[in-house]
Amino acid sequence: MAQYEEVRVSGFEEFNRAVEQHKGKTIFAYFTGSKDAGGKSWCPDCVQAEPVVQEGLKHVGEGCVFIHCQVGERPYWKDPNNDFRKNLKITAVPTLLKYGTPGLDPAFHFPDVLFCCCCSARACCRRIRFRE
DSSP states (O other), rough: SSSEEEEEEEEEEHHHHHHHHHHSSOEEEEEOOBBBSSSSSSSSSHHHHHHHHHHHHGOTTTTTTTEEEOOOHHHHHHOSSSSHHHHHOOSSSSSEEOOOOOOTTOOOOOBBOOOOTOOOSSTTOOOOOOEE
């Protein structure tokens, strides 16, 4: 049984509402490409990272919130003016953000701390990113 709450959202506005609802808790926000009717993401890195992230969730502490946010279809994601790029400064999917400060402003830009889900390297060719 999971010790964390999982929330699934689609799009920037739903993400902001979810963050606001869980303000004051430790939040792990996972951003991926949207999935088609068959459940497959257009983003191959997201598909590759999914089992790794699911395994990592086994180690998330009690009372944490995991928000899985689908950022939209590929053309929207590639637009340099999309809300995720402009407001959250996310440059790649998949990206995992950790919010841990009470009173979180969802548009706050956290400094980059990059690690690969797959190999725990500081950065790697898979562009899977963790930001705190």
